Amino acid sequence: MKKIGILLLLGALIVGGVFYFRDTEEPRLTLSPGTEAVSAKRPLRLQLEDPGSGLNSIKVVAVQGEKAFPVFSETFGSETLFRETEFGLQDAPLKDGPFELRVTATDHSIYHFGAGNTAEETYILQFDSRAPILSVVSSAHNLNQGGSALIVYTISEEVDRTGVMVGDFFFPGYLQESGNYACFFALPYHMSPKQFAPELIAEDRAGNQRRTDFYHHANPRNFPSGKINLDERFLKMLQPRFEAFFPEAATPLELFLKVNGELRKENVRALRDFGKQTASGPLWQGVFLRQPNAAHLGGFAAARSYFYEGKKVDEQTHMGVDLASIALAPIPAANAGKVVHADDLGIYGKCVIIDHGMGLQSLYGHLSRIDVEKGETVAKGQTIGNSGATGLAGGDHLHFEIILSGLSVNPVEWWDPAWLKNNVGDKLSLSVAK
């Protein structure tokens, strides 16, 4: 009997020991950002996990000099193995400069005689409440409605995001080798000069944002309008090209309206994404080339009305310039750059997009043949393919666009050496030479 008693006691000790040592690991914690400048404007994110016995409590204290400010605490009754939370520093009256963030977390382990395992981590961070200072270097930002401009400026510190905001459209600025920033922006064709109020913005890594207006002058422009009659032959021709996009379309006209409306919108959205695939510095040199000996068939921002059997059925804006010479004409790259798209693209048919840097890109649509590949570097004037009538086109021509960060602008300016010198070249030299 005595032996059994000893065995039972030993067994209890082993079970107790296993339970006692079951969770000897302290909670694991991660803070982000854990090293950079922070402010009260952006929350910090804390991740905690304790797979052993679950979290019991979290406490976060900001310490600067002699002062300690509690900024966040939480306790857990039920089993919480993982917690991701955000907290701000808005209640801690910190001064700009270094401070410590001390994070303490305990778990439900009975280890340490029931006190649990404790994780303590100290992060040394910089408190930064000051917005970056912007200084505009370039002057005379003159824009035509639908046209482009360049602004050159400096920022007093490293930033997360900077550029020009026009309405809700953001044109990113790019840091140049000189240390200056350069940003292409536009007065969108559909915005009247009176509504146009571009703002230069910069947001630092701590989330402090500066917004400032700057000198500019905007000129109104009138855009052409035109009528397009949709005949049965044209609508039937489009069917094999587009029926896979909208198999639900019951008639050739319904298919056309979906392509001209929905697919057009989708393609315009895609231009925003291509606009982000850009070099930070200029890849182009000098004036942009226009397809030689080509007649100007359709203008930029032309309001087009579409008629079917005498009735108006649709309205769209034409965002490029249509150029036509001979059929299957060789198409030159308007300037040096890198190919970001060389494939089908909805209404544009076979389409090439060349990045010239800083969000500036050129687009060539309705091609019959493409001679370049995505990722390839092209020289100014190099043949990139041949004109055609692919996509939403009735006859052989080139649809040409100049695009700034995904927004189509008037290409005519970019063909004009005087405009380019005054509005781009001279300003850009401010960001190159210093």
Ligand SMILES: [Zn+2]
């Ligand atoms: Zn066109």
